[in-house]
Amino acid sequence: MGVLGLFCMDSHYEVSARASAALHYCFKFFVNQRQLVLKSEEERRKLLKNLQKNFQADWATSLQYIVMFFKTFLNPEERTTIFTLCVKAMTAGSRYNTWAPVEMLETIIDEPLPELSKVPELIETIHNNLNHIKDPSAIQVIEKTLQELVQKYPDEVMLMLITIQDNVQDGRLWKILAASSRSYEMILSHLLKRLKSLSFQDPKEPMQSLEINPVLASRALHEVLLQSSSKLEVETLYPWLYMALLSLISFLVFEGGSQTFYKQPGMPDWMNPVSCTIESLKTLISSAGYEYQVSFMQNHRTWELLAERKEYLEGISMIAKSMTMRSCWHIRPIVSLIFSILRGKEVGSFVTALAVFAELLRDAEVAIMTDETITELLISQIQKDEPVTQQLVLKAAGNFGIHKDTTKFLRMLQPYILNCCYSMNSNVVAEAFLALRCIIYNLSWTDSVILLIEISCTLRPFFDDESEELRYNSIDMFGALLAKVKRRFLMVAFRYQVHCSLVPLMFHLQDENTGVAHASRDGLCHSAKILVIPRFKAVCIDKDMFCIGRILLVFRAWCQEDNGDSAQALQGLRISSRGHIDVCGH
Numbered sequence: 001m002g003v004l005g006l007f008c009m010d011s012h013y014e015v016s017a018r019a020s021a022a023l024h025y026c027f028k029f030f031v032n033q034r035q036l037v038l039k040s041e042e043e044r045r046k047l048l049k050n051l052q053k054n055f056q057a058d059w060a061t062s063l064q065y066i067v068m069f070f071k072t073f074l075n076p077e078e079r080t081t082i083f084t085l086c087v088k089a090m091t092a093g094s095r096y097n098t099w100a101p102v103e104m105l106e107t108i109i110d111e112p113l114p115e116l117s118k119v120p121e122l123i124e125t126i127h128n129n130l131n132h133i134k135d136p137s138a139i140q141v142i143e144k145t146l147q148e149l150v151q152k153y154p155d156e157v158m159l160m161l162i163t164i165q166d167n168v169q170d171g172r173l174w175k176i177l178a179a180s181s182r183s184y185e186m187i188l189s190h191l192l193k194r195l196k197s198l199s200f201q202d203p204k205e206p207m208q209s210l211e212i213n214p215v216l217a218s219r220a221l222h223e224v225l226l227q228s229s230s231k232l233e234v235e236t237l238y239p240w241l242y243m244a245l246l247s248l249i250s251f252l253v254f255e256g257g258s259q260t261f262y263k264q265p266g267m268p269d270w271m272n273p274v275s276c277t278i279e280s281l282k283t284l285i286s287s288a289g290y291e292y293q294v295s296f297m298q299n300h301r302t303w304e305l306l307a308e309r310k311e312y313l314e315g316i317s318m319i320a321k322s323m324t325m326r327s328c329w330h331i332r333p334i335v336s337l338i339f340s341i342l343r344g345k346e347v348g349s350f351v352t353a354l355a356v357f358a359e360l361l362r363d364a365e366v367a368i369m370t371d372e373t374i375t376e377l378l379i380s381q382i383q384k385d386e387p388v389t390q391q392l393v394l395k396a397a398g399n400f401g402i403h404k405d406t407t408k409f410l411r412m413l414q415p416y417i418l419n420c421c422y423s424m425n426s427n428v429v430a431e432a433f434l435a436l437r438c439i440i441y442n443l444s445w446t447d448s449v450i451l452l453i454e455i456s457c458t459l460r461p462f463f464d465d466e467s468e469e470l471r472y473n474s475i476d477m478f479g480a481l482l483a484k485v486k487r488r489f490l491m492v493a494f495r496y497q498v499h500c501s502l503v504p505l506m507f508h509l510q511d512e513n514t515g516v517a518h519a520s521r522d523g524l525c526h527s528a529k530i531l532v533i534p535r536f537k538a539v540c541i542d543k544d545m546f547c548i549g550r551i552l553l554v555f556r557a558w559c560q561e562d563n564g565d566s567a568q569a570l571q572g573l574r575i576s577s578r579g580h581i582d583v584c585g586h
Helices: 002-007 013-033 041-053 059-072 076-092 095-110 119-132 136-152 154-168 172-179 181-195 214-226 232-254 273-287 291-299 302-306 312-324 331-342 350-360 364-369 372-382 387-400 407-420 426-442 449-464 468-483 492-510 514-531 536-542 545-554 556-562 564-583
Strands: none
Touching (some): 002 013, 002 095, 076 119, 119 136, 119 154, 119 172, 136 172, 154 214, 172 181, 172 214, 181 214, 181 232, 214 232, 273 302, 291 302, 291 312, 312 350, 331 350, 331 364, 331 372, 372 387, 387 426, 407 426, 426 449, 492 514, 492 545
């Protein structure tokens, strides 16, 4: 049918006339053989009558029948044969010889494309014959055909293009697909859908249909982005593609899913899923106009960090940090998408979304977007016994405390942050202390008096901890907290906490860690300043532990008159210090 259709345009009249007659006999054969596709016997007779009437029809009439029979009477494999025949016929050389296949193919694809089979073989035929097609109109219709095929069979087309790219390193077909705004946008949307799909078919089971998996989707995304200079479509879908690639990296590296892909159909043995996905992320960021981010991450070994499970979250932090360097204008839509992922309304890695959000909270614009709903979500996560999630929430709380007008949300998080200081996981405790340090250094005494008092109650038990790091951090932060105190705001509860801290601070002046000793002296100086104990501050600056103890005992009576609670605290000092003071002869 295809060959006869092409010969209808032969330059010799006799050849074209006989081809036309043969083509109509071919049509009649199809009508009689496959009449079941028609609704009734009457419809069949009418069609045969029209064919008899148009026995010596011209090319235009024959072409109309070819298109009608193509859609109605041919099966998918036969339709593919017609496409293949037209593509090969376009390589004949002269424009006269290529006119018929161009017209035939153009008329066929102007209609909605019916079902085809063996699409990968058709794509391979197009690729193998593309260099031999010289006529501009033929090249144009081939490009349009390829774009129509990718619209209807995106997985099969892109899988074949990846195979061609791997075998011969030829990206011409990718360039044709990226040249059309309509197909380019459709490809990006389809690849996004595949990137977000992490349910994989068992390789032992036969594949029902060709479907591109997330890693191959990332590879296809890399190839198609390289072939287009258009940024509009990329910018539109950037937040979703960005988070989808990060979530896929999280699945491969952090959740250990990389081994799953080595057995996936269509995956070459040499392809490393992690490296492939990271390369796609680089290309995406560059395509959106953020080349400086790629340079920043390259200089800070971000790509290497992302590929290692133990350093993955650090790599995610570096990625988020690069976004805030020059106020990336995609930050707001990305944060909105992160909120949807955290609420479970959007597909994505919860841990990765939380890690990005925690780092982005350093940006004031992101802090403004945070509301009570997100804060309650953070609270629900920090209450779970999952160290990784707890650390990320604590990091978010610390960065949240950098900004003004966040006291309300910090008050909501504060009990849970303080509770994490007593976690059995040392990493959680360390992150809780970092969060407290951020809060202390960025809150004023008048912002939240109660908050700082409760922090002081939490810090004091760690003064005598076995860990030098915890001793130093707790004493140093306590001193920073005291430095913010104004005497006119000094409450009885806080005065009691300060008095109770004097004994451990005094003894830690001789701590084996010089940093702890120095922080303890600073803490005593700040205590002397806010308690207004005569001569105490001068003694704390340069005297030893025993001189400081003697001064405290001398003024014990004065404290007893001033406040009974303070006297009780200093009574503990006298009992605790008695042995040392007697030995020294004071």
